Amino acid sequence: MSARTESPQGLKPMSLAASDGTAEAVPFPKPSDPDIKNVVRQKYGEAALRVTSGGSSCCGATASTGCCDPITTNLYDAAQAGLIPEEALLASLGCGNPTALAQLNAGETVLDLGSGGGIDVLLSARRVGPTGKAYGLDMTDEMLALAHANKRKAGVENVEFLKGEIESIPLPDNSVDVIISNCVINLSADKDKVLREAFRVLKPGGRFAVSDVVTRGEMLPEIRQSILAWVGCIAGALEENDYRSKLAAAGFTEIEIEPTRIYRAEDAREFLSGQGIDVDAIAPQVDGKFFSAFIRAVKPLACCGPTCCS
Numbered sequence: 001m002s003a004r005t006e007s008p009q010g011l012k013p014m015s016l017a018a019s020d021g022t023a024e025a026v027p028f029p030k031p032s033d034p035d036i037k038n039v040v041r042q043k044y045g046e047a048a049l050r051v052t053s054g055g056s057s058c059c060g061a062t063a064s065t066g067c068c069d070p071i072t073t074n075l076y077d078a079a080q081a082g083l084i085p086e087e088a089l090l091a092s093l094g095c096g097n098p099t100a101l102a103q104l105n106a107g108e109t110v111l112d113l114g115s116g117g118g119i120d121v122l123l124s125a126r127r128v129g130p131t132g133k134a135y136g137l138d139m140t141d142e143m144l145a146l147a148h149a150n151k152r153k154a155g156v157e158n159v160e161f162l163k164g165e166i167e168s169i170p171l172p173d174n175s176v177d178v179i180i181s182n183c184v185i186n187l188s189a190d191k192d193k194v195l196r197e198a199f200r201v202l203k204p205g206g207r208f209a210v211s212d213v214v215t216r217g218e219m220l221p222e223i224r225q226s227i228l229a230w231v232g233c234i235a236g237a238l239e240e241n242d243y244r245s246k247l248a249a250a251g252f253t254e255i256e257i258e259p260t261r262i263y264r265a266e267d268a269r270e271f272l273s274g275q276g277i278d279v280d281a282i283a284p285q286v287d288g289k290f291f292s293a294f295i296r297a298v299k300p301l302a303c304c305g306p307t308c309c310s
Contacts (some may be wrong), residue, residue: 040187098180099123101294102209107131108177113186118147125159136161167193174203181184181210186237195250208297213237216289223282225291252297261292
């Protein structure tokens with residue numbers, strides 16, 4: 001199928017879903033939109049409140065149809081689920097399982113960027129043991145309250161939740177061994193700043209090990225935005241080569257991007273059809289170009305990144 005030069009009929013960017021799972025007919029925010037943080041704060045606060053009221057967080061635009069399958073479901077196995085409170089699992093809005101894929105050693109300090117209800121922080125705390133420490137950073141009061149409640153229920157002591165933004169991490173330079181994150185960096189309108197901050201707080205030799213949504217190759221902007229609205233990436237996911245370039249610019253080396261779940265147009269059929277989009281027509285431009293990935297990188301031992309030497 002040849003590339004089309006016009007927008008598919010009925011295709012229009014959308015925002016995140018409303019709290020009842022239906023798509024809101026409002027413009028999809030541009031990466032420079034100053035309101036992105038407020039949108040994220042509102043939506044994640046609503047997700048936390050749904051959990052505390054007995055529901056699940058869900059995400060994207062499929063909250064009413066099985067909780068975001070195939071993005072957020074079946075990410076944690078039964079053994080992991082048994083180590084954490086049910087509310088931590090229900091609050092998960094991630095697209096991967098960084099604690100299962102990251103190398104975590106006893107005694108290390110771990111930081112989770114955008115820790116939400118605390119699932120990855122609690123699992124990491126058990127991995128690094130009582131001599132280690134797991135921090136969770138989140139800007140949403142409702143999620144932080146839920147995370148503190150989950151910490152008490154889990155009975156884990158080597159955990160600390162911090163309020164703040166991932167573009168300005170409230171920890172000193174060279175203080176963290178491993179940074180994890182679960183589908184949060186894509187929510188930032190200033191990803192370069194997030195990566196520079198991650199580099200700054202990592203110790204030399206520290207590891208960056210995050211799950212995130214990534215895109216591959218070129219496509220019509222309207223299609224890209226509609227799929228990202230379904231996924232929930234309101235600030236826009238990075239293209240994989242752009243992600244590599246930004247990590248390298250921040251000073252990271254040994255950069256790897258490993259797809260863990262590859263999405264197809266069929267996965268988003270209900271949402272896209274609801275926007276008047278011909279799913280079969282756009283499938284060739286979508287399939288294989290959107291995926292969850294595990295992204296690894298290292299802060300060099302002889303650090304010469306932009307935040308550690310002139």
